[in-house]
Amino acid sequence: MAQTKFYTGDNLTRKRWAKDLFRVILDDMEYKSMVGTSNTSAVQVRTELPKGAGDRITFGIRRPLTGAGIVGDQTWEGNEEKLSFKDFNMTVEELGHGVEVGGEMEAQRVPYNLVEEGRDALRDWWGQHLSDHMFAHFCGDTTYKVNGVVFAQAPTDPDSGHQMFMNGAASEAALVAGDQLDLGFLDAMKQRAEAPEPALNQDIMRAFIIGGKKFYRVVLHDYAYDNLRRSFNAGDYGDMLRAAKELKQPDVDFVYNGMMVSKSTRIRTTRTISGNQKIYRNILFGPQALCVAWGGAGKSTGTVMNLVVKQKDYDRLTTMFGGGIFGFKKTNFDGKDYGIIVGSSAAEPLSA
Numbered sequence: 001m002a003q004t005k006f007y008t009g010d011n012l013t014r015k016r017w018a019k020d021l022f023r024v025i026l027d028d029m030e031y032k033s034m035v036g037t038s039n040t041s042a043v044q045v046r047t048e049l050p051k052g053a054g055d056r057i058t059f060g061i062r063r064p065l066t067g068a069g070i071v072g073d074q075t076w077e078g079n080e081e082k083l084s085f086k087d088f089n090m091t092v093e094e095l096g097h098g099v100e101v102g103g104e105m106e107a108q109r110v111p112y113n114l115v116e117e118g119r120d121a122l123r124d125w126w127g128q129h130l131s132d133h134m135f136a137h138f139c140g141d142t143t144y145k146v147n148g149v150v151f152a153q154a155p156t157d158p159d160s161g162h163q164m165f166m167n168g169a170a171s172e173a174a175l176v177a178g179d180q181l182d183l184g185f186l187d188a189m190k191q192r193a194e195a196p197e198p199a200l201n202q203d204i205m206r207a208f209i210i211g212g213k214k215f216y217r218v219v220l221h222d223y224a225y226d227n228l229r230r231s232f233n234a235g236d237y238g239d240m241l242r243a244a245k246e247l248k249q250p251d252v253d254f255v256y257n258g259m260m261v262s263k264s265t266r267i268r269t270t271r272t273i274s275g276n277q278k279i280y281r282n283i284l285f286g287p288q289a290l291c292v293a294w295g296g297a298g299k300s301t302g303t304v305m306n307l308v309v310k311q312k313d314y315d316r317l318t319t320m321f322g323g324g325i326f327g328f329k330k331t332n333f334d335g336k337d338y339g340i341i342v343g344s345s346a347a348e349p350l351s352a
C-alpha cells in the first residue's frame with residue numbers, strides 16, 4: 001500500500017488546514033456555545049486580521065439605553081436618545097505549539113496517518129488552552145500565566161461591586177468551611193446583576209433574552225455544584241432539570257429563577273481553608289462578559305491560524321507547528337466589570 005505523504009511546499013493545503021484548525025478549536029472549547037461573534041454572546045469574538053503579535057485592538061461596545069421613552073402626543077423628533085459607545089481595547093499576543101510526528105519508518109509501523117494525528121493533537125491542545133484562558137479571565141485569576149509569563153494581558157480581579165461573598169463575609173480571606181454556596185446566594189447574585197444597589201453606582205447587567213424572558217448564565221465549580229445539588233429534594237431538582245430541557249439551550253444542567261446553571265472544574269480557587277476545603281470563584285454573567293480578539297497569524301491577512309509543516313534531518317522526520325495571535329479580556333469600563341459577577345464560596349469534594 002502506498003504511503004500518503006504531506007508536502008511542505010503545498011501552500012493551498014497549509015492554508016486549508018490552518019483555517020480548519022481555527023474552526024475546530026473553537027468547537028473544542030469548553031462551553032463553546034457561549035462563544036460567538038454576536039453582541040449577545042457571553043464571549044464575543046473579534047477578528048482583526050491585519051493585527052500582529054503585541055498589537056492593541058480597540059473597538060466600541062454599546063451601552064444600554066437609559067431614556068424613559070416618549071408618551072402619547074409628546075414630540076418624537078428631536079427627543080431621540082443617542083447611542084452611547086465605550087471604547088474597549090485589548091492586546092493580542094502570539095501562542096503556538098509544535099509536535100514531531102515521526103518519519104517514514106514510524107509511518108510504516110502504525111495503521112494511521114501520523115500527520116493527521118499530529119494535526120488532531122494540536123487541535124486538542126488548542127481547545128484545552130483556550131478554555132483555560134477563558135476561565136482565567138472569567139474568574140479574575142491574576143496568577144494565570146502561560147509557560148511562566150503573562151499572556152497578552154493579565155486577568156483582573158473583580159471590582160468590589162461585582163464580587164460577592166457567601167454569608168456576607170467581608171472578603172475571601174474571611175470565608176470559612178461552612179460558607180458553602182446555596183440557592184439564596186445565587187438569588188443574591190442575580191439581584192445584584194439586575195437591580196444593583198444605588199450606592200454601587202453600576203449599570204444593570206444585560207441578560208440573555210430567550211423566548212421573551214431574561215436569563216443569566218451561572219457556572220459553578222464541580223464541588224460547589226455537587227454540594228448544592230445534595231441540598232435539593234428530588235422533586236425540586238427534577239423540576240429544574242425539566243426546565244433546562246424545555247429551554248433547549250446547550251451546556252445547561254438545570255434552570256433556577258432565571259439562571260441557567262452548569263459546572264466546570266476550570267472555575268478558579270483562590271486559597272485553601274484546610275485539607276480539601278477551598279474557596280472557589282463561581283460566576284454569573286450575561287452577554288459580552290468577555291472578549292477574545294484574533295489577529296492575523298498566517299502568511300496572508302485572511303488566515304487567523306498559522307500551520308507550518310516541515311521536514312528535518314534530511315527529510316526523514318516531519319514536524320508541525322500550529323500558532324495563533326489572540327487575547328482574552330474581561331469587559332470593563334471605568335474600573336467596573338461590565339457583564340459578570342463573581343460569587344466566592346467554600347466547597348469540598350463529596351464524602352461517601
